[in-house]
Amino acid sequence: MPFAMFASSTDTVLMTTAVDAVLQRYGARREALVQILREVQDQTRWLSRAVIERVAAGIGLTPAIVEGVASFYRFMHLRPVGHYHLQWSDNITDRMRGSRALAQDLCRRLQVESGALSADALVSVDFTSCTGLGDQGPALLVNQHQVLTRMDSSRVRELAELVRARVPVADWPSEWLRVDDQVCRRDVLLGAAAMQGQAMRAMLARGAEATLAEVVTSRLRGRGGAGFGTGRKWTLCREAPTPPGGARVVVCNADEGEPGTFKDRVLLTRQADAVFEGMTVAARVLGARQGLLYLRGEYRYLLESLQAVLTQRRAQGLLGARILDTDGFDFDIAIHVGAGAYVCGEESALIESLEGKRGTPRIRPPFPVEQGYLGQPTVVNNVETFCASAHIALQGGAWWARMGTPDSSGTKLHSVSGDCERPGVYEYPFGVTIAQILHDCGASSTQAVQVGGPSGVCLAVPEFDRRICFEDVPTAGAFMVFDRSRDMFEVAHSFSQFFAHESCGFCTPCRVGTKLVLRRMDKLAAGFGSLFDEVELRELEALMHGTTHCGLGAGATNALRDTLARFRPAYEQRLQSPVFTPGFDLDAELEPARRVTGRDDARAHLERQG
Numbered sequence: 221m222p223f224a225m226f227a228s229s230t231d232t233v234l235m236t237t238a239v240d241a242v243l244q245r246y247g248a249r250r251e252a253l254v255q256i257l258r259e260v261q262d263q264t265r266w267l268s269r270a271v272i273e274r275v276a277a278g279i280g281l282t283p284a285i286v287e288g289v290a291s292f293y294r295f296m297h298l299r300p301v302g303h304y305h306l307q308w309s310d311n312i313t314d315r316m317r318g319s320r321a322l323a324q325d326l327c328r329r330l331q332v333e334s335g336a337l338s339a340d341a342l343v344s345v346d347f348t349s350c351t352g353l354g355d356q357g358p359a360l361l362v363n364q365h366q367v368l369t370r371m372d373s374s375r376v377r378e379l380a381e382l383v384r385a386r387v388p389v390a391d392w393p394s395e396w397l398r399v400d401d402q403v404c405r406r407d408v409l410l411g412a413a414a415m416q417g418q419a420m421r422a423m424l425a426r427g428a429e430a431t432l433a434e435v436v437t438s439r440l441r442g443r444g445g446a447g448f449g450t451g452r453k454w455t456l457c458r459e460a461p462t463p464p465g466g467a468r469v470v471v472c473n474a475d476e477g478e479p480g481t482f483k484d485r486v487l488l489t490r491q492a493d494a495v496f497e498g499m500t501v502a503a504r505v506l507g508a509r510q511g512l513l514y515l516r517g518e519y520r521y522l523l524e525s526l527q528a529v530l531t532q533r534r535a536q537g538l539l540g541a542r543i544l545d546t547d548g549f550d551f552d553i554a555i556h557v558g559a560g561a562y563v564c565g566e567e568s569a570l571i572e573s574l575e576g577k578r579g580t581p582r583i584r585p586p587f588p589v590e591q592g593y594l595g596q597p598t599v600v601n602n603v604e605t606f607c608a609s610a611h612i613a614l615q616g617g618a619w620w621a622r623m624g625t626p627d628s629s630g631t632k633l634h635s636v637s638g639d640c641e642r643p644g645v646y647e648y649p650f651g652v653t654i655a656q657i658l659h660d661c662g663a664s665s666t667q668a669v670q671v672g673g674p675s676g677v678c679l680a681v682p683e684f685d686r687r688i689c690f691e692d693v694p695t696a697g698a699f700m701v702f703d704r705s706r707d708m709f710e711v712a713h714s715f716s717q718f719f720a721h722e723s724c725g726f727c728t729p730c731r732v733g734t735k736l737v738l739r740r741m742d743k744l745a746a747g748f749g750s751l752f753d754e755v756e757l758r759e760l761e762a763l764m765h766g767t768t769h770c771g772l773g774a775g776a777t778n779a780l781r782d783t784l785a786r787f788r789p790a791y792e793q794r795l796q797s798p799v800f801t802p803g804f805d806l807d808a809e810l811e812p813a814r815r816v817t818g819r820d821d822a823r824a825h826l827e828r829q830g
């Protein structure tokens with residue numbers, strides 16, 4: 221990572237050279253705006269007005285549009301950040317491992333306030349949503365290019381010293397930067413040898429149409445959460461007409477923003493070939509020439525290794541023109557790095573972001589399979605879905621369909637974190653019970669499991685014999701374990717903070733609803749809860765289901781609903797008053813008035829009035 225290449229934002233010559241070089245690399249294309257801003261910022265550290273204007277002029281947009289895009293993404297800075305910009309992962313599992321106290325200690329040692337820039341502009345410390353390292357947290361992003369795992373008080377102490385001594389990140393202990401895969405249970409996906417064209421050869425031998433029939437036969441359902449049939453999605457896209465001069469597009473969703481989920485990170489590290497092979501199989505089935513992998517900004521550190529896999533596959537004739545010497549089989553994949561916005565995992569928001577815009581979910585129809593990336597029919601699938609597709613192309617749909625349950629064929633990866641001895645990634649055929657996973661990961665005294673992340677479901681002990689599959693407990697891959705020492709109100713409170721922070725603001729029920737929920741939860745946490753607040757929370761929860769524009773708002777109160785139903789005592793102790801209580805100490809607020817009037821009698825106090 222270039223380290224502080226510019227002494228100040230007034231160094232106009234260096235700035236314009238940097239901006240122009242990036243613009244040239246991307247041909248100043250409008251749809252590359254997010255990439256351009258991200259790469260410029262890598263060199264300028266933040267996006268000053270001068271940078272915004274230069275980028276805008278280069279692309280032919282107004283500065284307001286460019287600034288509007290930049291302001292959408294948390295990893296783009298419209299104000300200066302430190303030479304060392306440190307962002308603590310702020311998932312509940314990080315907090316359970318003491319991340320909040322560690323962050324406070326770091327700020328104290330560096331003499332900087334959380335969220336602010338140090339006086340000498342050396343460092344800024346902040347929080348960000350889950351960084352996808354729940355199995356080895358507390359984790360910390362450094363300048364958005366590196367990650368530090370397993371932070372503890374001694375590492376924080378040393379980190380503060382390294383920062384103060386201005387030691388380059390490359391010279392920090394390599395152990396700190398280590399990210400382990402922590403694969404704890406393998407099945408057909410994680411246990412497979414590297415895919416080097418086997419699936420594509422099988423697909424070419426069988427033919428594109430017959431391969432699509434195998435995907436349909438497999439009954440594979442998307443692993444990104446909604447569980448839409450992959451064969452059906454590919455069929456719809458294949459049948460959609462392409463615009464003049466356009467073609468079909470294959471997009472891999474590697475945004476993995478659901479807190480507690482990190483299985484795609486492991487697939488991209490260990491099985492990248494299979495993921496790219498699945499995308500290439502899809503391309504042949506659809507007749508697509510362009511592939512895009514949307515890599516979440518938090519996984520920026522994986523970019524070089526993924527690019528290396530792509531380069532190798534091009535050299536092997538597995539990507540590029542005339543793949544495997546087949547006329548008309550031309551396909552390549554580019555990687556687009558996101559910039560810190562959970563909503564960009566939603567497929568239409570993701571496409572907007574790929575087009576260089578704010579990640580606002582689109583109004584549908586038209587659906588992406590009809591009009592997606594730049595108006596072209598587009599298939600968006602999750603990383604795991606493409607990986608599974610490659611194996612189906614190789615081994616056939618019937619083979620896949622034999623695993624799992626009637627409505628949920630094949631295997632599923634689970635990111636296990638929280639209170640257990642062996643956090644990591646576990647692959648099971650669909651239908652495994654919650655209890656089985658808890659047993660395998662070494663969890664004891666478990667009171668709750670959050671399946672599928674904050675927008676999933678929260679289950680209590682009597683439900684641990686339920687099975688993970690679309691027929692019973694569906695999941696996008698997160699499995700967070702909470703033992704009896706945990707306060708389930710705090711869990712729900714942290715999720716409400718997450719959604720209020722991540723709401724894109726496009727529709728009122730979510731923009732306002734998530735904030736109102738958070739305000740009530742804050743009030744309860746501060747000790748001012750009343751039964752009135754519970755009624756309000758329940759009303760908000762009911763209102764937000766079915767009125768929001770996208771799934772983010774629709775799932776934002778799931779944890780509130782589930783914890784209220786299953787862990788009400790955690791709320792009851794915070795609902796002390798049967799009547800409305802304001803969210804502050806009214807009597808204390810009257811103190812200045814008492815001082816001014818010289819009164820301190822009983823009638824001048826609310827609580828003493830009787």
Ligand SMILES: Cc1cc2nc3c(=O)[nH]c(=O)nc-3n(C[C@H](O)[C@H](O)[C@H](O)COP(=O)(O)O)c2cc1C
Pocket residue numbers: 441442443444445446447448473474475476477478562563564565566567568600601602603605770771772
């Ligand atoms: C707020 C929100 C966030 C999402 N995040 C992701 C994500 O990180 N990864 C993903 O694959 N799907 C995510 N999805 C689901 C996608 O919209 C889409 O359904 C999925 O990428 C389709 O792939 P699949 O058919 O393989 O599941 C998200 C949906 C919503 C509403």
Ligand code: SF4
Pocket residue numbers: 563581722723724725726727728730731768769770771772773774
């Ligand atoms: S539900 Fe939330 S995230 Fe989705 S469009 Fe509305 S405001 Fe944006």
